[in-house]
Amino acid sequence: MMGQKVLLKGNEAMAAAAVEAGCRFFAGYPITPQNEVPEYFSWRLPQAGGVFVQAESEVAAINMIFGSAAAGARSMTSSSSPGISLKQEGISYIAAAELPCVIANVQRGGPGLGNIRASQGDYFQAVKGGGHGDYRLIVLAPAYVQELYDLTMHAFDWADLYRNPVMILGDGILGQIAEPLELRPYRPIAELPAKDFALTGCAGRASRVVKTLILNPPDGLVTHNDHLQEKYRRIERELSLCEEYETEDAEILIAAYGMSGRIAKGAVRRARQKGIRAGLIRPITLWPFPKAAMQRAAADARRILVVEMSCGQFVEDVRLATECSVPVEFFGRGGGWYPLDTEILEIVESMQINRPAACATRKE
Numbered sequence: 001m002m003g004q005k006v007l008l009k010g011n012e013a014m015a016a017a018a019v020e021a022g023c024r025f026f027a028g029y030p031i032t033p034q035n036e037v038p039e040y041f042s043w044r045l046p047q048a049g050g051v052f053v054q055a056e057s058e059v060a061a062i063n064m065i066f067g068s069a070a071a072g073a074r075s076m077t078s079s080s081s082p083g084i085s086l087k088q089e090g091i092s093y094i095a096a097a098e099l100p101c102v103i104a105n106v107q108r109g110g111p112g113l114g115n116i117r118a119s120q121g122d123y124f125q126a127v128k129g130g131g132h133g134d135y136r137l138i139v140l141a142p143a144y145v146q147e148l149y150d151l152t153m154h155a156f157d158w159a160d161l162y163r164n165p166v167m168i169l170g171d172g173i174l175g176q177i178a179e180p181l182e183l184r185p186y187r188p189i190a191e192l193p194a195k196d197f198a199l200t201g202c203a204g205r206a207s208r209v210v211k212t213l214i215l216n217p218p219d220g221l222v223t224h225n226d227h228l229q230e231k232y233r234r235i236e237r238e239l240s241l242c243e244e245y246e247t248e249d250a251e252i253l254i255a256a257y258g259m260s261g262r263i264a265k266g267a268v269r270r271a272r273q274k275g276i277r278a279g280l281i282r283p284i285t286l287w288p289f290p291k292a293a294m295q296r297a298a299a300d301a302r303r304i305l306v307v308e309m310s311c312g313q314f315v316e317d318v319r320l321a322t323e324c325s326v327p328v329e330f331f332g333r334g335g336g337w338y339p340l341d342t343e344i345l346e347i348v349e350s351m352q353i354n355r356p357a358a359c360a361t362r363k364e
Contacts, residue, residue, distance in 0.1 A: 002185045010145045011036035011175040014104060014168065015044065017152035018076050021186045023102070024050035025075040027064035029057055029083060032116045033172035034106035037078040058083040062090030062103075069099035072198030074156055078104035080172075081122050082113060085130070091165060092131030096224075098197070098231075100159035102152070103137070104168040106175040109336030117336025118172035120258060123313035126169050127287040134225055136232045138166040138239065139286040143262040145179040151284070153186050160192045162235055169286060171309065173259045173338065241284035242293045246272060250279025252348055253301040253326075255294070255318045257283050260307045260332075260339060267344035278348050286314075294321040303327040303351055307344055310334050 008016065015037050018026075026041040038054060045052040051068075055061035061077050068075040079087065084105045094101060107122050109115040124130075126139045138158055142148040148170065155166040243261070246268055247253065256264040261282035271278035281297040283290050298304060304326050306315040311334040319328050331339065331347055 002183050005180050005182050007178050008145065008181050009036055009176060009178045010148050010170065011106065012040050013145050013149045013181050014078075014152050014170075014175075015040035016183070017149040018102065018156070019044050019048050019050070020183075021074065021153040021156045023074045023076045023156065024048065025053075025065070025068040025073045026050070026077065027053040027055045027061040027068075027075075028077050028079060029055050029061050031080045031083045033108060033118075033175050034078050034080045034104065036175070037104060037106070058086035059090065062087040062094075065101050065103075066090055066094050066097070066099065069094065069101045070097065070197075070199050072195040072200065074100075074160075076102040076104070078106065080106050080108045081110050081119065082108075084122065084125070088125075088131035091137070092129075092133050092135060094165050095129075095131075095135035095137070095228075096133065098163040098228075099165070100156075100163055101165050102155045102159055102168065103165055104170065107169065107171040109334070115336045116172060118174075118259060118309060118338055119334065119336050120171060120260060120309040120314070121311070121334050122169065123286065123308070123310060126167050127289070127317070135228060136164070136235075136287055138162070138164055138235065138288075139169050140166065140241075141169050141258040141284055141286050142174065143258050143282065145174070145177065145181050147284075148174060149181055150184065153184075154189055157189045157192060158239065160195070161190050162231060163193075163197070164231070164235070169258065171259050236288040239285055239288055240290045240293065242290040243280070243282040243284060244293065244297055245280040245282070247279035247281060247297045249277050250297070250300070251277045251302045252279070252351055253297055253304045254278060254280045254307060254344065254348070255283075255304055255314075256280065256307040257286060257314060260309055263339055263341050264307050264344055266341035267348060270341060270345045271348050274349070276348060276352060289317050289321060291321040294318065298322045298326050301326055303329065305344070305347060305351065306330050306332070307339055308332045309338050
């Protein structure tokens with residue numbers, strides 16, 4: 001079926017891409033709106049010679065991923081917001097052990113149990129390291145089913161290349177929407193290192209993973225943290241993805257990611273039809289944050305509008321990246337709300353008239 005176009009939900013496309021990229025172990029636990037991911041793996045992985053486990057809990061699932069990644073298998077888990085919270089301790093351990101794996105968060109409304117509507121309220125948790133300790137995840141934020149498919153395959157390569165967990169940060173809309181998708185064959189995006197850390201039963205290999213979990217004396221942990229930070233600096237130098245749309249002459253720059261970015265693109269089209277010079281910058285890597293691209297896009301803008309499906313998280317990184325050199329306004333809500341392009345357009349039109357103070361905040 002490679003090269004053909006099929007109609008798949010985002011969740012199904014993500015799972016299909018993972019299997020195509022060589023994922024052979026998946027452990028997860030049901031939670032809406034990501035249930036199509038484990039459902040797909042449950043029948044497809046055995047066909048591909050892999051292993052699917054419906055774990056007894058999210059905590060169990062992430063620790064199974066720890067074990068399978070330590071054994072060298074391409075491994076993945078998925079969940080939605082409350083379930084990802086339960087996985088945080090395990091994610092911190094995996095980051096400490098420098099084990100490659102892919103973690104998908106199909107976000108829902110919160111805090112707490114919340115609801116099953118789409119949200120972007122987990123941004124801080126994803127990009128700042130939601131568990132304990134100084135660690136980072138590579139965080140990818142697709143906006144289209146095809147992009148989700150392609151980025152999922154790349155995610156396994158980046159995980160192996162940098163020996164680091166990668167998070168795909170989607171939401172309930174992206175997970176549930178069905179779009180035409182070209183099934184593309186997996187092709188590595190880089191020459192990947194050998195997994196000489198893998199626990200294969202050979203003498204001496206166990207220490208390569210286990211030694212990172214308890215480091216004594218304290219200087220050992222300091223040295224390991226220094227090593228991790230140097231790796232993160234390398235990732236920041238080498239990996240930065242974003243979409244820029246109509247930014248060349250934009251006076252009003254909209255910054256948004258994921259589904260919010262997709263909706264905002266429609267608002268930019270509408271604004272251009274009315275003669276308003278609006279543009280969009282949509283970060284695809286949320287960490288590393290595309291700081292240089294954000295600064296370039298904002299250099300000639302008179303103001304920035306940040307749109308996100310939360311009470312204001314991504315907006316902080318936009319302000320940090322631009323150093324508040326341009327007035328920044330915010331449009332968003334939490335709890336499962338999502339914007340309409342017409343709502344965004346109304347704000348853009350008002351920004352043409354009003355001149356807010358630097359770092360102003362608009363909460364609608």
